[in-house]
Structures are given as C-alpha cells and as structure tokens.
Amino acid sequence: MLSAGTSWMRTSPLEVLITRCCEPSLREPNYALHLEVADYINKKKANNPRDAAMMIARFANHRNPHIALLALSLLDTLVQSCGYPFHLQISTKEFLNELVRRFPERPPPFPNPVMTRILDLIHGWKEGICTDSRWKDDLVNIRDMHRLLTLKQYRFREIGRQTAITNASNLKSAEELEEEDREAQSAKLQELIRRGTPRDLAVAQELMKSLAGAKSRR
Secondary structure (H helix, E strand, O other), X not given: OHHHHHHHXXXXXXXXXXXXXOOOOOOOOOHHHHHHHHHHHHHHOXXXXXXXXXXXXXXXXXXXXXXXXXXHXXXXXHHHHOOHHHHHHHOOHHHHHHHOOOOOOOOOOOOOHHHHHHHHHHHHHHHOHHHHOOOXXXXXXXXXXHHHHHHOOOOOOOOOOXXXXXXXXHHOOHHHHHHHHHHHHHXXXXXXXXXXXXXXXXXXXXXXXXXXXXXXXX
C-alpha cells in the first residue's frame, strides 16, 4: 500500500491530465480537457512538450483501440495548439518510431482505425507544418517517416490541409513573433542538449551565442 501511494504521489499534473483524456469511459474526445493539457504545456514549457508527446505515443499503442483513438485525438489537438516546442518533439525519431511501433513491415489489406488515424496524422503534418512552418527545416524526420511508410507501401488518404496553424503567424505583431522565435530557439536548445551528441552540442553552443546576442541587443 505504501509503495502504491508513493507512486501516486510521483504522478505529475501532466500525466493526470493526459490520463483523463484517455479514460476508456469517455465515449468521445473531451476537447475542453484537451485544451487544458495544451494550456498546461504552453505555460509550463520545460520538458512538458516532450513528456506529453511520448506519453501520448504510448497510449496510441494501447491494446484497447478506443483508448488509442482518444490519445490520437488529443495528439491532433496539441499539434494545433502548442506550436513549435511540441512540433519539435513529434518530429523526433524516438517519438515517430514509438508512434508506428505496431505497424507491420507490410501494410495489411484493411488497416484498422488506429493505424488509419496515425497515417492521417503523419500525412497531415507532412502536408501542413512540414511545408508551412517557419521552422520546417527542424521537422525533417516527419517527412522521412512519411517517405519510409510510402516505400513500405502504406497508403495515405488525401485530406484537407489545416492552414490555421501556420497562417496564424500572419495575425501576430512583430513583438509576438520575436517572442515566438525566442521560445522556439529555447526549445531547440533544450532538445539539442538533451540529445547530447558532439554535433548537437556544437550547434547548441552556437545557438546559445545567438540567444545571448539577442538578449544584449534588447
């Protein structure tokens, strides 16, 4: 009993929110709760975009397809609501490999609803944020995963492009765009340091110099 209690105490607010979004008792996605998760990630920042992405990817592989679909619905909302720090995390190889972990080497004749939803999401990202984002060069792994699945003969359905995410920047002031740039650079710096390869650390060092220079000019 004490062990279980200690484990519960270590559960983060983010884990609680995401778990609530994926409760099997939910008959359909709770979009109000989705926005609570998005708001939490946007306010707290730090490791929360990564933690959320990886936790959702694990739920997306749940044996209960209803839970998996609830998780994928949440994922879709967060991509639309959380911006670059979250986009950077869904473009990591670790996340993408986890998302498609249960895909067979060759596609089944009739993909199940979960597989179809994942394919739709990846295709939507490739056609949307990977094309229109101001930081699309950091999202190449999504395009690579799309290409890999295509080579394995997975088929993507044509879906309407979501332009609201990327076109939103047209409505922002110069100050808001500058703040968005700083947040994006900070998120990228954190991810480079987390990966910790010599190349990543070299890029991180240059990015830190850039950020320091930007602060001194303000």
